[in-house]
Amino acid sequence: MGLIILLLVIFIIVIFVTRIRIVPQANVYVVERLGAFYKAWGTGIHFLVPFIDRVAKRVSIKEQVVDFKPQAVITKDNVTMQIDTVVFFQITNSVQFAYGVEHPIAAIENLTATTLRNIIGELELDATLTSRDLINTRITETLDLATDRWGIKVIRVELKNILPPAEIRDAMEKQMKAEREKREKILRAQxxxxxxxxxxxxxxxxxxxxxxxxxxxxxxxxxxxxxxxxxxxxxxxxxxxxxxxxxxxxxxxxxxxxxxxxxxxxxxxxxxxxxxxKSLEAFEKAADGKATKIIIPSEIQGLAGLAAGLKGVLSDSPVTATAPAPAPAGKTAPAAEAPAENQ
Missing domain, CATH: 1.20.5 (Single alpha-helices involved in coiled-coils or other helix-helix interfaces)
Known part of the structure; x- marks a missing residue:
């Protein structure tokens, strides 16, 4: 009897120990009681009532990344290409995530594929290759609106690869080569x-x-x-x-x-x-070899050497000496006159 009680006590202790649950950081446990939603446990230690409570779903509330395989899409100008996407999302409501949709990741993948086909179908090939930001924004808005009732917040969507057909890639490469050659010639000419x-x-x-x-x-x-x-x-x-x-x-x-x-x-x-x-000396200077006619006063007529001295002075130009008539008593003889041009 005592052994049975001991085993029963050990069994109860084991059951209680095994029903203790520790919820780690950034996780939420959805707990059901008798098959119905009971509570969402956050970080910490919790206890499940034996045979009544159970953890229905363990939900991570960290941001998650899902890389979907390439999807075949057709552009507006009927070019088929392969596009693979990467979706960044976070679970914001663990209860809605647990009970809102079955297989939520698959639902997000299918929703992404259909949304991508709709957007690419409105664009031509060149616009598709150059409008990644526009496509990312439109897919993100559409997915975020659709997954809100699932307790999922779509943060962003990125187009990882866009793979046109091989012949399109060859044509694009030739076009780019021709464009580069054109730019090279233009630059060389410039x-x-x-x-x-x-x-x-x-x-x-x-x-x-x-x-x-x-x-x-x-x-x-x-x-x-x-x-x-x-x-x-x-x-x-x-x-x-x-x-x-x-x-x-x-x-x-x-x-x-x-x-x-x-x-x-x-x-x-x-x-x-x-x-x-002195009068003779003055007459000598007056004659100066240029005068053609000299009138000598009566006072100096008696000098014996006058004619000889004047002749030596006037050797280059002949001079005619004229003696005036004796002056009357009480009067002096007039002064000597020379031509106007030699006075």
Whole structure:
């Protein structure tokens, strides 16, 4: 009897121990009691009532990634291609996920395939290849709206690969090759044109610079010649001024010397003979070899050497001497007259 009780106690303890459940982080356990939904357990330790409660579904609430196999789709211009997609989703309501749809991953896959076919059927081949972002956005919106009642949040959908038929790929490669060759020729032509333009511009600039240099040289040469002429004129002017000043000073000195000699002569109270001698000297200077006619005063007619002295002075030009008539008593003879041009 005691052994049976002991075994019964051990059996009860084992049952209770085995009914303890620990829910890990980022997981939710959906629990049913007597076949009906009872509770959704979060992270922590829980206890199942033996023979009454059971864990109906273990749900991960982490973001999940599902890579679906390629789907055959037809574009608007009747080109068949293979497209595989990657769906990023997260379970936001574990109860709806457990009871909303049978096989939810398969449901998402089929919904993705049908939505993709609808979107691609509205696009041509070129638009399909260049509109990945548009296709991703439209699929994401459609799937998120459809899976909301399943407790699933579709975060984003990406087109992993787009595989056109082999002949289409060959044609596209040839087209791209032709396009690249076209761009290469265009770039080469543009480079050659820019090179020619640059060379022509350089030659133009060089000619302009040479013309400017020649112009500046001519201007500078003209200015230098002008300055030289001005300086030569200034020098000649200065020279003439200096000569004129020298001649004026010489004349002034001569006149001053003559005036001083007259002053000294007058102060010396000269005799009649000295005055007559000075008169002869004056007539000698007056004749100067240029006069053609000289009138001699009567006071100096009696000098014996007058004719000989004047003859020696006037050797180059003949001079005619005319003696005036004796002056009446009490009157002096008139002064000597010379031609107007030699006075």
């Amino acid at each position: 480079g050659e044109r820019e090179y020619q333009v640059t060379v022509a511009q350089g030659e133009k600039d060089a000619k302009i610079l040479r013309a400017e240099a020649e112009k500046q040289t001519a201007i500078l040469k003209a200015e230098a010649d002008k300055e030289a002429v001005i300086l030569r004129g200034e020098a000649i002017k200065e020279q003439k001024m200096r000569i004129a000043v020298g001649e004026a000073q010489a004349i002034e000195l001569v006149q001053k010397a003559l005036a001083d000699s007259l002053v000294k002569l007058n102060a010396a109270n000269p005799s009649e003979a000295v005055l007559k001698l």
